[in-house]
Amino acid sequence: MFKRLALVTVSGLVAASFGIPASSAEDDFFMLTIDKAAYTNQFKTGLTLTGTYSCFANFEANPEFSGMGVNVSQIQGKGVVVTGGNYTQGLICDGVAHPWTITDVWANFGSGPMGGMPATWKGGRATANVNAGVSTGECQMGEECQGIGADVTRVIQIR
Numbered sequence: 001m002f003k004r005l006a007l008v009t010v011s012g013l014v015a016a017s018f019g020i021p022a023s024s025a026e027d028d029f030f031m032l033t034i035d036k037a038a039y040t041n042q043f044k045t046g047l048t049l050t051g052t053y054s055c056f057a058n059f060e061a062n063p064e065f066s067g068m069g070v071n072v073s074q075i076q077g078k079g080v081v082v083t084g085g086n087y088t089q090g091l092i093c094d095g096v097a098h099p100w101t102i103t104d105v106w107a108n109f110g111s112g113p114m115g116g117m118p119a120t121w122k123g124g125r126a127t128a129n130v131n132a133g134v135s136t137g138e139c140q141m142g143e144e145c146q147g148i149g150a151d152v153t154r155v156i157q158i159r
Helices: 001-017
Strands: 029-034 037-040 046-056 066-077 080-089 100-108 124-135 149-159
Touching: 029 066, 029 149, 046 066, 046 124, 046 149, 066 100
Parallel strands: 037 149
Antiparallel strands: 029 046, 037 046, 046 100, 066 080, 066 124, 080 100, 124 149
């Protein structure tokens, strides 16, 4: 089971990077895109990212066990890296393209028990990584479970 999941995830990563559907022998696929522009809130402390996803699974994908996460990093000077992340749940896996939006990607500098110190995003380039997937359940060790997903990284422009 875990070998099949890894193969579909890897093919999803490669296919999503080139904008073509990833298919297993059963024609499962997961496509994921990230729009080039991301927008800050009025205080420049949070980002909104958008894109599209589509997937089809030959198993009953449970929206309660689906989701998408985003991580953004931006180099803002010598030794200064600002990072942030957020997620959403409830993906629909019906073969149709769906828009996605993740808001409140809060800027942080450094690390610590609370995620670092608050920071601000600057207009310019940053790197965004988005991963998404759907499954039939929680997929605990030793449990029968199926799932597919994709992972995409691209340079974005913060505005």
